[in-house]
Amino acid sequence: MEQEIIKKFAALRCDVMCECKSISTPIDSTRDFHNHDGHEILLVLNGIMNLYTEAGGVKLERGDLACVHEYDFHRGELVTKERYDRIVINIRENRFARLQEACADLDSCFPKYPSSPLRVMHLKEHEMEEMEEYAQALQESLAGKRPGDGLMADAYLKLILVMILRRSMEWELGCHAEIMPQLVVETFSYIEEHLTQEITLKKLEDHIHHSGTYISRCFKRITGISLQQFILAKKITLSCRLLREGYAPSEVCYMTGFNNYSNYSRTFSKQMGLSPKKYQMMSR
DSSP: OHHHHBOOTTSOOSSEEEEEEEEETTSOOOOOSBBOSSEEEEEEEESOEEEEETTEEEEEOTTEEEEEOTTOOEEEEEOOSSEEEEEEEEEOHHHHHHHTTSOTTTTTTSOSSTTSOOEEEEOOHHHHHHHHHHHHHHHHHHHOOSTTHHHHHHHHHHHHHHHHHHHHTTOOTTSSOOOSOHHHHHHHHHHHHTTTSOOOHHHHHHHHTSOHHHHHHHHHHHHSSOHHHHHHHHHHHHHHHHHHTTOOHHHHHHHTTOOOHHHHHHHHHHHHSSOHHHHHHHHO
């Protein structure tokens, strides 16, 4: 379960992934809370799904497009039980750096912090058709081996991002109703504010004024994972960011609230498949 929460370091071999997919139930397409080492664009073409992040939850229907920042935890819960069509694009930060040489605002549609409101916008029919055409071409260019396919992929990716950027300028906070229980919103907020400290169920009880059993049950119903799994995943995600920024593993141990290097190194290695030091060396 823990290894599903965070993508291992070498899981994505490329900077961009584009998937145009149709899912027909009865297969279960609902995933537990997870994150990616890249920004995610999700466009619903058909069907209805509930999208949950640390900042809240929204119901997505045909034409709704959501932007999830890299490493932000999220979960899609399929509501319709017949057919679900969607486009998903994942873009790593180093690809963004290359694309933004000409336009520094391409990533402005992605929330900067886990607590930032989720950016969801609704595309008109002609915009959806245009987005689907670009995404199909991007997918083909990424899979192609012809001369110039890399340049074509960048070109289609820029078209997609510029289209989203212009549409996001019309985005209004509160345009989609909040569907996440307030208790779970408060739980996420508390964890984010106290992540570098020891977080216990007793402290959560005192802060939220509900029993630990009830808090845990509500949290797992929304996320699909336990409080303990999520807190651990958040600490490891923070560790990865700090290691990439150049902090020594021994410093990161205490900066993320582990307070015991042996336990930290063992936990990190179990989650990521390599030690903190090796992860830091590979990320340079």
